[in-house]
Amino acid sequence: MGGERNGKHKNFYRQLRRNIILAIMLVSLVPLLLSQGIVLAHLREAYREKVIAHLHELILKHGQGIDRYLTDRLANIRLLARAYDPAILADEEFLRRQLGLLREEFGGVFVDLGLVDGEGKQLAYAGPLNLTGVDYSQAGWFKLAMAHDQFISDVFTGLRGTPHFVVAVKQDRHGQDWILRATIDIEAFSFLVENIRQGETGFAFIVNRKGELQTRPRFAVDVARQPYAEFLRAKTLPGKVVVTEKRGQDGHDYIMAVSLLKGGQWLLFYQQERSDALSSLAGAERLAMAVVAAGVLAVLFMALAVSGRMVARIAKSDEQKKLMDERMLEAGRLAAVGELAAGIAHEINNPVAIMVEEAGWLEDLLEEDDVVSNADRAEFERALAQIKTQGARCKGITHKLLSFARKTDPEAREISVNEMIQEALSLLAQKSRYANVKIQARLQPGLPSVKASPSELQQVLVNLVNNAVDAIGAAGGAVTVSSERVGDKIVLKVADTGKGIPEAELSRIFDPFFTTKPVGQGTGLGLSICYGIIHKLGGQISVESQLGQGTTFVITLPAASGAAEDHK
Template identity: 50%
Template sequence: MHPEKKSSYDNLSRNLSLTVITVSFAPLILVGGLIFHQFRSIYTEKVFAHLAEVVDKHAADINTFLRDKLTEVQYVSRTSSFDHLATSSHLAMALRGMQQQYGRIFVDLGVVDSHGRQVAYAGPFSLLGADYSGADWFRNSKESDAIISDVFEGLRQSPHFIISVSQGRGEARWTLRATIDFLAFSYLVQNIRIGETGFAYILNSRGVYQTRPRDERNQDLELTPRRQLGRVGSLAGVSIFESVDREGDAYVTVTAPIKGGEWQLVYQQKSSDAFSAMTRTELVTLGIFLIGGLAIVVMALLISRKLVVRFQAIDQESELMSKQIVETGKLAAIGELAAGIAHEINNPVAIMIEEAGWVSDLMEDEGGELPSYAEIQRALTQVGNQGRRCKDITHKLLSFARQSDSRATEMSVPEFIREVVDISMQQARFAQVEFDLDLDETMPRISASATELQQVLLNLVNNAIQAMEPEGGRLSIGCAMDEGQAAITVADTGPGIPAANLGRIFDPFFTTKPVGKGSGLGLSICFGIIHQMGGEIDVESTVGRGTRFTIRLPVPPPARQPETRQEMRHD
């Protein structure tokens, strides 16, 4: 193939591939991007809503826990007098009652006077007479009758917080103090755990930890909102934002107020953990998208390549058709030239025949006494015979070269075959082909176009003669009735036609002859002519043994046959 044509086909294939890929991917990316964005937005809102609801519920549980414990201490304070509770035995009895009802959540009880000295104590530590005058919780208790302190270590040097209830005024003011089990409280907070990295803790209003995260590294997290992630309008006070640690890991942070806003419940979870299901789904979707995209690319390449190959074949067929049309035009021109030559030859041949007759008449009148009279008469007769033969040949050639007359006329098939054989006899002699005729003289006449049928038979005969060149062979032509139809057979002893080509020999421009030896139109025209006459043409061939064409044409109804014979006798 010419390099420029190959390059143009490659460019066409590339452009087709790019067009198909672009047209396929554009809506896919657009729709996929919209779906992806919507999925991410919906899933993110779902995660935020779930985390906010969980944190809000646990904040409510912690508030309920603190409120219940405060209520219990208030109940003990209101149902007992200072003198009664100041007795260690009565205070110990009150502590046992509270522990029986709530378990070991209440660690100890103490009664503190207005100066901050603990005048009565019940619990596991030796804190009788302890001075709390400088403790923050005691100073706060002077301003409020009921307080819950921040977590601190105090005299016992371990984290705890105090619930205190105060009564009285001035010097008569006294306070009932209860210590809450810090481990139980911490478990209540740390019980909030979602996923693998979620954890919770409590901060006071100054940002001091009231409970510790499970992982000490989490103390490095920033609580200042770096980026607001979401809001939950139905949950008052709950906010969601993004935090980062010193290592740069992003966390989803959810906060909710507890203890009247003095504390803040904080829940944090790594963003990668919180959105792990979404990430997995996105990865699976991306994988499917990539596989689908790869399939689109492969199909685009294959389809474009197939189309280009098809275009290439069409172009080649078009080029071949153009060449064959040119060759056909040449053949038509040669045919017209041959017709003109035959017409010009016909005139001198006719004069030659007339002159030979005239000389023959002269010889009969005046040359009877010549010694060579008999020989001259024989020569004149031969000249006349050969001249009439030339005239007959030129007449048939003119008949074939003229435009085909499609008007149907009645004809005798055996006689018609003999005329075709006479036209082809000279070509057969040069090709060393012998004719073998098997004609049924009794078969009825048929109605067909003589010129078109002559064209068909001449084409089949010429093809057979050319197939047997140069070795020669035998060409058998026969006619007979076959199942009510007139059957004409043309069989040769040539090389035969391969089975792979039998189904295509009637296709236009299909030929197995070398370039310049055939146009591929002959058998196609024959097929069209026979079918236009209402007949059929088929072929049988065996490689190495020869080929046999069979033409079947309709025969006029029997009612017309006697009339035809009477017309023949009358003529």
């Protein structure tokens, strides 16, 4: 039994420590994690906005640079076309010198120069190929160039068989149209676009409205599919640069920027995997998570240390409380013994007086000469029998008193409720007679036994009956002790016909050191001890009282499983 109780205590302290650790962790970590989550959310949003703003500015500047590059190359050709008469430009030697100057000035951006008449025939050519006399009348770029004063073509292969594009300026001299055209080095142009890159996955490329690539992308793309197609279909964009987040065909999330070039004929696309664009943020988040993890470990360490210290103190306090309860129980028992002392002394005095009288009678008989006569022998035997009887009576009374006064047996066992009640009432019989109080027992036969310490449960009943006798006072009355079975519970009641307890005092009736008796006549420990004993046994104790009608204490105890009590 002691080992089982120790095991329950250990389980209680383990659960208490777990609850303390959980409470400390919740109180400490919830604000930490919540604030960290809010900070990270704001940081993530702020960093995302910063990345998008940076990308917006990057694409805007590069787009403007590409447009400026194209318009500058067109301006170079337009300057030549306006500065020289077609007859001069038709001189291929002169044209070669101009091409050399342009290449020297712009580092090989210009591949060749050509003068084309209004019919599409190239009159003069300067460059690496022999294209003099070539007919461009059916070429797409020529038709578009004839429809405009100046023109920049899309990238195409043409007669060269390699990707290139031309810039062309149309002039009208002497009523005839002619075109000065130049081929732009696609490698130099592509470098302007390929130079737009961020991180490991960022790259840019240009497409025309037909979805044809004008530069080589760093990674393979399918511009006919989303999300590129929706921008190709749009005639205009809501701003000079649109930055958005899209999911690609590969299932990855991308940050994409789009800008219009060449008057809206080309689209500059830039894309980068979102994780790559926000890689610095990921590093900051990992650092923050490491800090949070360190905080969690620190809180856990402190929770373990604090909970261990607190539980140790609680356990020590419980031990001290248990010792104090035992002392209070002993004090209550001694107080009850004191109250019983007068009645017990009178109870013992009667049989002792009889024994003394009988002993004197025997002495008188022994003084006579004929002590062993038949008639005197019978009287002698009767007196001895009476002495034995009264001695046994004294022994029984003192045994009951000592049994009640003995220190509480901590071991609970199955006991008969009715027998225990009858034994307790026998201790109080003399006091009740002196107090003019009638004690009645109404015990239901066949009650199951209960598992309890006999001395503790007896002390509860003695205290309650003593209080009931004191509450009735000199006017006299009755105390009724009853027992009955209600379901799997045993219900004991101690009812008196005393003056009752005021309602305002009922809520404090079980408090330690609270008493309704006059000063010097009560310690206020009796009912508190009773309350502690009953709850320790797994039962309940309550009180019902009305002024002028009496008080009833109700004790409910669990019946021992499988036990039944014979009718006594």
